[in-house]
Amino acid sequence: MIGSGVQQLPSGMRVFAGPRDEGFYLDLGAVFDLAQLRNLTGNYGPPVDGTAGFNVHTIAFQVPVEKLTRSGSAPTNATDPHAVIGVWSTASRQAVTSRTPGGQTHSGSWVQVSRLGNPLVNELVIDLARKDAFNGLEPTGDAVALDRVTDPEVARLLTGLFGVSVPPPPRNDLVTIFLTGIPGLNQPANVTASEMLRLNMAIPPSTGAAVSRLGLLGGDTAGFPNGRRVGDDVVDIALRVMAGATAFTPAFDKFPNNSLGDGVDANDVAYLNVFPYLAAPHAGLDGMGPVIK
Ligand SMILES: [Ca+2]
Numbered sequence: 219m220i221g222s223g224v225q226q227l228p229s230g231m232r233v234f235a236g237p238r239d240e241g242f243y244l245d246l247g248a249v250f251d252l253a254q255l256r257n258l259t260g261n262y263g264p265p266v267d268g269t270a271g272f273n274v275h276t277i278a279f280q281v282p283v284e285k286l287t288r289s290g291s292a293p294t295n296a297t298d299p300h301a302v303i304g305v306w307s308t309a310s311r312q313a314v315t316s317r318t319p320g321g322q323t324h325s326g327s328w329v330q331v332s333r334l335g336n337p338l339v340n341e342l343v344i345d346l347a348r349k350d351a352f353n354g355l356e357p358t359g360d361a362v363a364l365d366r367v368t369d370p371e372v373a374r375l376l377t378g379l380f381g382v383s384v385p386p387p388p389r390n391d392l393v394t395i396f397l398t399g400i401p402g403l404n405q406p407a408n409v410t411a412s413e414m415l416r417l418n419m420a421i422p423p424s425t426g427a428a429v430s431r432l433g434l435l436g437g438d439t440a441g442f443p444n445g446r447r448v449g450d451d452v453v454d455i456a457l458r459v460m461a462g463a464t465a466f467t468p469a470f471d472k473f474p475n476n477s478l479g480d481g482v483d484a485n486d487v488a489y490l491n492v493f494p495y496l497a498a499p500h501a502g503l504d505g506m507g508p509v510i511k
């Protein structure tokens with residue numbers, strides 16, 4: 219039961235705030251330890267969903283499509299110029315924190331300290347030296363980080379560590395996928411390269427066998443990088459895209475490039491089929507001790 223966690227807002231919006239199961243599944247230790255993919259490296263042990271059994275605090279909104287277009291009405295078809303939107307989130311903190319014994323106060327103007335749009339671009343593409351600066355930017359300032367997309371470190375790691383042959387820079391395929399959107403799918407007219415999650419809202423959600431955890435790579439145009447559903451396997455998709463296993467660089471759409479992944483293919487529990495879609499949180503006592511799969 220979702221219960222009173224879901225509130226109806228004016229204008230047809232709904233909001234949920236509270237703990238849910240972490241819907242993002244991945245071999246956390248492997249991927250973020252220099253992309254030590256177990257299959258490629260031959261490490262022992264099966265893949266581990268590093269977030270299994272953990273909860274996250276979630277703020278989820280359900281917004282009518284017509285509230286997201288300039289025209290104020292829902293797009294009529296996928297080529298409608300109002301059909302594509304760009305989405306990103308930010309977090310801000312007040313500039314000054316003053317601590318006293320047993321307490322603290324916050325004051326000053328709000329300062330943007332974090333930002334996310336496309337999954338894993340901030341984490342895997344933006345280099346450490348510019349990460350703080352990127353987190354403070356609006357997408358209009360993204361030109362400063364463009365060279366990280368055209369020549370990403372992760373692609374170099376795939377070659378240097380594992381011998382995977384990847385397309386040479388400049389990676390204009392990545393600029394299209396991550397920064398401008400894909401023509402005919404989710405690229406708006408007169409687009410400027412900037413890091414947003416772009417969604418064509420006129421493409422209906424896929425159902426049944428048409429749903430692929432690999433999104434567009436799996437032939438499912440309703441999935442990442444056309445927006446991002448909670449169950450999209452963005453780790454596997456991002457690795458394969460970095461390796462050039464897409465229609466933009468067909469010479470690299472081959473094994474092992476098109477088979478890269480962390481081995482974790484699904485969430486540990488089923489998602490809801492109703493808002494807020496994330497599964498009920500795990501009980502506190504169930505989260506004690508190591509997660510064993
Ligand atoms: Ca989970």
Ligand SMILES: [Ca+2]
Nearest residue numbers: 451454480482
């Ligand atoms: Ca995966």
